[in-house]
Amino acid sequence: MDIYHLEYFMEVARQKSFSKAADAIHISQPSISKAIRDLERQLGVKLFYRSNRHVELTDAGEAILEQAQQIVSSFSAITARLDGLTKLQTGKINIGLPPITGVTTFARVLGDFKKEYPKITMNLYEYGSKKIEQAIQEGLIDIGIICAPPEESVIYEMIFFPVDPLWVIMHPEHRLSTVQSIDYRELEPEQLISYSNDFSLHDIVINRCRQEGFQPRIVFETSQLELMTQLVAASIGIALLPSKVCRKFDGQAIVSRPLQDQTLGIRLALCWKKGRYLSHAVRELLSFFNTNYNLPDDGSGI
Template identity: 55%
Template structure:
């Protein structure tokens, strides 16, 4: 069985798209289709079911994906000891990150890494945190950014982002009279909230419950721009990281910090413990540890 065919299969599974897989692998879409048909013929099963809008793995495809990842990883482990991969001149890294948060320090770190390793390609995927975590579990991503549980033994991680949340409101909101916030002041407000893909969703609801009320949620979303627009239209309040608040137009919205103890957004670079990582991904992790001062 040709490793290239397995790689084609994994890319279609990763992107749920024949055309996107062809684009990533720099081959034609008919070539991708032929590779999948050849693999299905060799194995005697259907790997994907397709309609006009999506491409999804069949049950057999799910099983074969797990085996394909192990085979390709083993092959990469051999070839990575040779030539350019060994000397870290080339490679590809798949990284997933959340949609709402402004991760300036991560962007700076990537820019520094690219300057030092210009031939290593970093593919970024913007997903909700739960999908990022699931993709790491499935081997479709090398590294993800989310908030893992402190006692989780499945992952290795580098904590790199701590940012306090602030209340974002319309300038006409009654809360602008206060210099600092606590959850009890928010009891009568309508909340524009992160959806339940985000750790902050549960954290905010639990904090409101602890303050003695159930928040009135009018919108749950993963779209930061929509959250801010709803606030600008005076339809509710949002709780956003301070780095995002600093970028907002103070004529359109007002922001207020919380009293101590403040609610925090905490993010880590996360990868699955024990999973094979390419030399490129391992070098990226070592670079990140050095960048963030982690031993």
């Protein structure tokens, strides 16, 4: 039995005629008659009383008609849903974003994507890079932006962003605010406001300081960029952030200075798990991002 058998059966019941049903659904009368005979044989019951003038449903036919209508309706809903997915009219994408990215090129692309595919739902989750990696591996999110990814990975597929060098942010009256650039060794006596240890930037800064022979004096760890900048503005300590984030500060409450070592920075990548099934919606977003993320750099990107 297939869905067409039930549709033919419903049309004959509606038309009370094999010939009229065949005309209505544009198939030959022998074909529809054979389909009904096959259905009766599979079900083991007679579905119609046949006469020269018209056909009538049997009791069994009446009972089966109600079920057939429900089955065909459900099947139509399924095919409509799949059609929507394959044509990218519907779907859902779970995306992990670290708060350090701020207002990003990726965020602009998400906005453009949403305009083009308004029925696709995008669920955004704010996590540190390490938690994003874990969520991707566990299948809790489809894609995410992570910090300091390896160039090659057996776990992830990745689209890389350009490296963004780290700068130091501080209160305008801080002693380092008078210099043009800062050497890492000058950070040794400073109190540092850091991202918490579920952020890759936390490890990047600590490891770089250790390379210079000192352990940074971390006085506070947070997952919130706004709280970090408020503490810096209150002269509690200094912090290291990507240069494009630092350029957004107005200079009255917070000033920023580049590090002399511009090779150290944040490398972000959009990643997803290798070998994992990606929905039509996710694949289209990745294609859309590949095509559109290289926008002119206006300082608001990653």
